[in-house]
Amino acid sequence: MKIEGSSAAEIRDERVLSGASAEEARLDEKAVLAAYSRWAPVYDWVFGKVFEAGRRRAVEVINAREGRLLEVGVGTGLTLPRYKSHxxxxxxxxxxxxxxVARRRVEDGRIETVEALHEMDATRLAFEDSSFDTVAVMYTITVVPHPGEVLAEVARVLKPGGEAIFVSHFASDGGLYGFVEKLLTPFTKKLGWRPDFPVSRILGRHDLEHVETRRLGILNLFAVVRLRKVG
Ligand SMILES: C[S@@+](CC[C@H](N)C(=O)[O-])C[C@H]1O[C@@H](n2cnc3c(N)ncnc32)[C@H](O)[C@@H]1O
Structure with missing residues (x-):
């Protein structure tokens, strides 16, 4: 089992090895908190429809599964009312x-499928190993300061045979989108996400095998990537 104390030390080691200082990590976290503090009041209005195609597909996949679901970076909880009661x-x-905002949504909608909403860093998930049947990471892996660590935590808390579902905009191979991504990259901290994040960064872990990648949304701007925990 890997809970907060021991994983924090490993995480620090990994950051030192990767050249990222603790100060840099804190600044990144501060930038995310500041960005989403600004977005929170208008998030549903700005990103509700824009990101809808990816969420719809993810919910379809998730609702066909059983058991415990963890939504990492649940945000304002836009998908919470759509999960089936099982x-x-x-x-x-x-x-x-x-x-x-997510808590208000759950209370106002009396959403009984939701067991808990926690303020928690996705690089230090306070859950036992193999706790969840499904982990959803929607429009969040390109946002977190340390995506490799989040991926490791997703793999750890998934049960063998469990599925991770990532939805995001991943970097394009050049073209007009590639050009726009390059233009937006200097504004990463203000935006609160990385416009140029390649999908390869979530592939290739030995314990998460690739199941499916489906491109969707306007001009295939978004992708739903499904990975299965090996074991
Ligand atoms: C673009 S929003 C996506 C919200 C939601 N999943 C959706 O589909 O609308 C990204 C979310 O990731 C959260 N986030 C960023 N870094 C995080 C971290 N290290 N741990 C947990 N959540 C994080 C942000 O606070 C924000 O709510």
């Missing part, structure tokens, strides 16, 4: 402002 849902997010 699922038990836990959501985590770093931003208290985004979570406040």
């Amino acid at each position: 699922l038990k849902v836990t959501g985590v997010d770093l931003s208290p402002d985004m979570l406040a």
Whole structure:
């Protein structure tokens, strides 16, 4: 089992090895918190429809599965009302402002599938190994300061045979989108996500095998990537 104390040390080692200082990590976290504090009041209005195609496909896949679901970077909880009642849902997010909106949504909608919403860093998930049947990471892997660590945590908390579902915009291979991504990259901290994040960064772990990648949305701008925990 890998819980907060021991994993934090490993995480620090990994950051030192990768050249990222603790100060840099803190600054990144501060930037994410500041960005989502600004986005929280208008997030649903700005990103509700824009990101809808990816969420719809992810919910379709998730609802066909059984057991416990973890939504990493649950944000304002836009998908929470759509899960079928046979699922038990836990959501985590770093931003208290985004979570406040999600909590209101759950209370107002009396959404009984949601068991818990926690303020939690996705690089230090306070759950036992093999706790979840499904882990969803929607529009979040390109946002977190340390995506490799989040991926490792997703793999750890998934049960063998469990599925991770990533939805995001991943970097394009050049063309007009590639050009726009390059233009947006200097504004990463202000935007709160990386426009140029390649899908290869979530592939290639020996314990997460690739199941499917489906491109969708306007001009295939988004992708849903499904990975299965080996074991
Ligand atoms: C673009 S929003 C996506 C929200 C939601 N999944 C959706 O589909 O609308 C990204 C979310 O990731 C959260 N986030 C960023 N870094 C995080 C971290 N290290 N741990 C947990 N959540 C994080 C942000 O606070 C934000 O709510």
